[in-house]
Amino acid sequence: xxxxxxxxxxxxxxxxxxxxxxxxxxxxxxxxxxxxxxxxxxxxxxxxxxxxxxxxxxxxxxxxxxxxxxxxxxxxxxxxxxxxxxxxxxxxxxxxxxxxxxxxxxxxxxxxxxxxxxxxxxxxxxxxxxxxxxxxxxxxxxxxxxxxxxxxxxxxxxxxxxxxxxxxxxxxxxxxxxxxxxxxxxxxxxxxxxxxxxxxxxxxxxxxxxxxxxxxxxxxxxxxxxxxxxxxxxxxxxxxxxxxxxxxxxxxxxxxxxxxxxxxxxxxxxxxxxxxxxxxxxxxxxxxxxxxxxxxxxxxxxxxxxxxxxxxxxxxxxxxxxxxxxxxxxxxxxxxxxxxxxxxxxxxxxxxxxxxxxxxxxxxxxxxxxxxxxxxxxxxxxxxxxxxxxxxxxxxxxxx
Amino acid sequence: xxxxxxxxxxxxxxxxxxxxxxxxxxxxxxxxxxxxxxxxxxxxxxxxxxxxxxxxxxxxxxxxxxxxxxxxxxxxxxxxxxxxxxxxxxxxxxxxxxxxxxxxxxxxxxxxxxxxxxxxxxxxxxxxxxxxxxxxxxxxxxxxxxxxxxxxxxxxxxxxxxxxxxxxxxxxxxxxxxxxxxxxxxxxxxxxxxxxxxxxxxxxxxxxxxxxxxxxxxxxxxxxxxxxxxxxxxxxxxxxxxxxxxxxxxxxxxxxxxxxxxxxxxxxxxxxxxxxxxxxxxxxxxxxxxxxxxxxxxxxxxxxxxxxxxxxxxxxxxxxxxxxxxxxxxxxxxxxxxxxxxxxxxxxxxxxxxxxxxxxxxxxxxxxxxxxxxxxxxxxxxxxxxxxxxxxxxxxxxxxxxxxxxxxxxxxxxxxxxxxxxxxxxxxxxxxxxxxxxxxxxxxxxxxxxxxxxxxxxxxxxxxxxxxxxxxx
Numbered sequence: 020x021x022x023x024x025x026x027x028x029x030x031x032x033x034x035x036x037x038x039x040x041x042x043x044x045x046x047x048x049x050x051x052x053x054x055x056x057x058x059x060x061x062x063x064x065x066x067x068x069x070x071x072x073x074x075x076x077x078x079x080x081x082x083x084x085x086x087x088x089x090x091x092x093x094x095x096x097x098x099x100x101x102x103x104x105x106x107x108x109x110x111x112x113x114x115x116x117x118x119x120x121x122x123x124x125x126x127x128x129x130x131x132x133x134x135x136x137x138x139x140x141x142x143x144x145x146x147x148x149x150x151x152x153x154x155x156x157x158x159x160x161x162x163x164x165x166x167x168x169x170x171x172x173x174x175x176x177x178x179x180x181x182x183x184x185x186x187x188x189x190x191x192x193x194x195x196x197x198x199x200x201x202x203x204x205x206x207x208x209x210x211x212x213x214x215x216x217x218x219x220x221x222x223x224x225x226x227x228x229x230x231x232x233x234x235x236x237x238x239x240x241x242x243x244x245x246x247x248x249x250x251x252x253x254x255x256x257x258x259x260x261x262x263x264x265x266x267x268x269x270x271x272x273x274x275x276x277x278x279x280x281x282x283x284x285x286x287x288x289x290x291x292x293x294x295x296x297x298x299x300x301x302x303x304x305x306x307x308x309x310x311x312x313x314x315x316x317x318x319x320x321x322x323x324x325x326x327x328x329x330x331x332x333x334x335x336x337x338x339x340x341x342x343x344x345x346x347x348x349x350x351x352x353x354x355x356x357x358x359x360x361x362x363x364x365x366x367x368x369x370x371x372x373x374x375x376x377x378x379x380x381x382x383x384x385x386x387x388x389x390x391x392x393x394x395x396x397x398x399x400x401x402x403x404x405x406x407x408x409x410x411x412x413x414x415x416x417x418x419x
Numbered sequence: 420x421x422x423x424x425x426x427x428x429x430x431x432x433x434x435x436x437x438x439x440x441x442x443x444x445x446x447x448x449x450x451x452x453x454x455x456x457x458x459x460x461x462x463x464x465x466x467x468x469x470x471x472x473x474x475x476x477x478x479x480x481x482x483x484x485x486x487x488x489x490x491x492x493x494x495x496x497x498x499x500x501x502x503x504x505x506x507x508x509x510x511x512x513x514x515x516x517x518x519x520x521x522x523x524x525x526x527x528x529x530x531x532x533x534x535x536x537x538x539x540x541x542x543x544x545x546x547x548x549x550x551x552x553x554x555x556x557x558x559x560x561x562x563x564x565x566x567x568x569x570x571x572x573x574x575x576x577x578x579x580x581x582x583x584x585x586x587x588x589x590x591x592x593x594x595x596x597x598x599x600x601x602x603x604x605x606x607x608x609x610x611x612x613x614x615x616x617x618x619x620x621x622x623x624x625x626x627x628x629x630x631x632x633x634x635x636x637x638x639x640x641x642x643x644x645x646x647x648x649x650x651x652x653x654x655x656x657x658x659x660x661x662x663x664x665x666x667x668x669x670x671x672x673x674x675x676x677x678x679x680x681x682x683x684x685x686x687x688x689x690x691x692x693x694x695x696x697x698x699x700x701x702x703x704x705x706x707x708x709x710x711x712x713x714x715x716x717x718x719x720x721x722x723x724x725x726x727x728x729x730x731x732x733x734x735x736x737x738x739x740x741x742x743x744x745x746x747x748x749x750x751x752x753x754x755x756x757x758x759x760x761x762x763x764x765x766x767x768x769x770x771x772x773x774x775x776x777x778x779x780x781x782x783x784x785x786x787x788x789x790x791x792x793x794x795x796x797x798x799x800x801x802x803x804x805x806x807x808x809x810x811x812x813x814x815x816x817x818x819x820x821x822x823x824x825x826x827x828x829x830x831x832x833x834x835x836x837x838x839x840x841x842x843x844x845x846x847x848x849x850x851x852x853x854x855x856x857x858x859x860x861x862x863x864x865x866x867x868x869x870x871x872x873x874x875x876x877x878x879x880x881x882x883x884x885x886x887x888x889x890x891x892x
Contacts, residue, residue, distance in 0.1 A: 028485070092881070140754070140764060141753040141754055142753065142755065144755075144827050147758045152763040152765075153763075153766050153770060153791075155760075155762075155874075156763075156766065156770070156774050156883060156885065157774060157791070157848060157873070157885045158761065158849060158850075159775070159828075159835070159836075159837035159851045160851075161825065161828060161835075161837055162825055162827045164825065164827055165823045165827065165835070165837065166822075166823075168823035169821035169822065169823055169838055169839060172812065172821045172822055172823065172838070172862050173820060173821040173839075173862065173863070177860040222824075222877045223825075223826060223827050224824065224825040224826065224827060224834075225823055225834070225857075227823075259757075270799075271793075272797060272799050273501075274799045274847065274849060275789045275790065275797035275843075275846060275848075275849050276789070276798055276846065276847060277820075277842075277846055280820070281820045281821040281839050353446075389497050400421075405839065405849050
């Protein structure tokens with residue numbers, strides 16, 4: 020029986036570029052920026068990295084396919100590099116590859132890098148892309164906000180909630196992330212906004228206004244991982260260890276079967292339950308000190324609080340409005356600003372989340388530091404509610 | 420000989436009121452013109468002669484117990500494809516393709532009446548569809564006159580509702596208007612010449628020939644269906660000795676002149692109220708004349724569906740949007756509109772049942788309906804392999820599960836409205852909605868499915884079609 024990943028791998032270095040509209044930077048610049056920070060943090064020579072994973076989503080407009088972009092940009096010592104892609108869970112997928120390689124004993128020290136250069140399209144929002152030769156012939160040419168906005172219509176119908184009421188809770192989600200992002204020097208959006216501004220913003224895809232949508236950003240983030248034993252040998256005493264890594268893709272039920280009601284994600288509750296079990300978490304509401312969830316849109320964060328088993332079904336709006344996920348609440352969420360304000364360079368996002376948990380657990384989060392957190396969760400939702408990849412990871416502070 | 424078994428018609432939902440046109444183009448005309456009245460039925464951006472023809476044919480086939488159609492004819496002067504069987508594509512959308520003869524008939528506004536005569540004269544069970552989407556140059560008289568619409572008839576040799584007693588045709592190269600093969604618009608000559616030398620000289624003589632052949636006296640004619648203006652119809656009726664009340668009120672004022680489909684549309688409308696024993700004379704006019712003398716054996720239609728369709732229009736409030744939706748003005752929709760819509764014909768052919776006929780799968784083990792049909796059943800409690808049989812979804816309808824009105828996505832008619840629909844028999848599809856204004860759609864609303872243009876590939880002059888959901892009437 021598999022014993023899971025808990026405490027088998029430690030993170031010894033992390034780096035994250037400043038996120039935003041990095042007009043002056045290409046993907047190579049962003050990767051080097053993140054990598055330099057991580058390498059310095061790890062306190063190792065570049066040549067000790069024995070394998071690397073590169074996560075990038077829009078390959079054609081970014082660095083391109085294959086191992087080469089990472090290997091060449093960082094001048095790695097001809098070590099194996101695996102390029103991975105799993106929609107918005109791409110960064111987490113890169114981390115999974117590196118963590119599993121170390122846990123398997125295939126290498127001692129591995130690098131996970133996620134990068135995305137989105138702002139070379141010439142227009143706002145995510146790039147247009149094909150869904151494939153068959154699906155382009157029948158699926159709507161939807162946008163990300165349009166695909167996620169669907170959740171709101173179904174949520175209101177299911178809980179007999181007026182849209183205006185749901186919108187208030189959604190506005191609080193965005194307001195909170197702007198408050199948090201204002202404290203983060205690397206965040207894309209650092210401005211504070213009022214609830215009124217959010218509610219009265221121009222419509223993108225009903226009911227999502229512009230402040231219900233996350234930033235479309237350039238950025239890179241990376242992690243250097245090793246075994247706890249090597250971490251200790253490198254002089255670490257307290258280290259952030261991986262407690263759980265779970266990945267759950269849809270199998271088509273949401274797209275084709277009527278058992279899905281459209282008001283939540285089918286995958287996240289499965290990933291959460293598996294991750295809590297792997298990490299040995301009995302009561303996530305009490306044990307988790309902070310969370311970074313995939314808040315691509317305000318409505319996504321709202322339903323995810325239920326899908327992660329942190330709010331009861333139908334109660335996320337109330338919990339949100341009560342401040343449970345605010346900076347001073349029971350489970351602070353998106354303390355770094357989240358996708359909403361830190362930004363969402365797709366391939367980097369999962370690693371950016373881990374970066375924030377890492378900083379918080381080590382007490383290095385500066386103005387936004389929480390009081391002594393020891394257990395944090397990251398969650399990605401790659402794709403759209405109709406079909407997606409949910410990843411839930413748990414990181415904890417461990418004495419080596 | 421065959422007779423009419425069933426009929427149906429379709430009008431686009433949108434109405435461009437003539438006052439809207441006058442408000443936008445009145446600066447071109449001298450003062451003192453009569454106020455513009457009435458409306459034209461006009462296609463939405465995703466409708467054309469083919470989609471309207473499919474809609475009319477579906478309504479017709481729903482009336483008809485006859486399923487073994489052996490021939491399908493599609494009559495129009497505005498067929499979407501010059502070289503691709505439009506009738507073949509129409510047959511595929513109706514899931515009637517395969518061992519069936521198909522033919523496009525075109526080239527004149529008389530093409531549909533000519534095809535109707537032919538269908539009456541042979542015994543092959545035939546589906547005849549006529550549809551027209553003529554575009555008018557902004558500011559032209561045609562812009563006030565032309566409408567978009569379709570009609571469809573099933574003809575068969577067995578106990579028909581309507582029989583043909585006689586017919587006559589005249590071929591005469593009378594160029595009242597023309598549209599060259601590469602032209603987008605008609606070029607029309609003076610109406611008074613068309614009336615005097617065309618209608619008044621050519622039509623009555625052909626009517627007399629048809630009535631003589633049918634051995635029907637003029638006094639027996641109860642319904643006279645004649646294109647052109649009401650004044651022309653009244654004068655011809657008078658000339659031929661028809662009762663004044665036999666002249667069927669023309670719908671052109673309310674929906675526009677439907678071109679080659681006009682006579683058939685008016686005939687289908689008339690058959691909604693014409694009693695058994697009625698005698699009809701139907702005229703087709705265009706480089707000659709077709710005359711059909713018909714007898715109603717029994718009421719062909721019991722529901723006034725076409726009359727309702729005429730009443731149920733929705734005004735197109737924006738003249739500029741009408742121009743844009745009909746490709747009569749090139750608006751800047753931004754970079755998202757630059758998306759490449761190249762179709763992989765290999766895939767389109769491989770999955771033609773799904774894409775054109777809207778055929779999904781139904782699992783023989785668990786009965787789950789699913790789209791597209793796949794190798795492994797989508798039901799999480801089943802997941803059996805190769806258990807699905809083809810199952811057509813076009814006519815079953817469904818309900819809205821989720822939706823959005825998306826202002827970021829490109830749509831020729833923003834917002835782009837799409838969401839999840841649950842089929843009446845179960846199963847879910849993430850799909851586009853059509854014929855909606857913002858604020859109209861609601862979760863749980865019942866929907867029906869319409870065959871529509873999905874994307875226009877401007878780089879390659881190609882249109883691809885799929886099915887969309889619209890609130891069920």
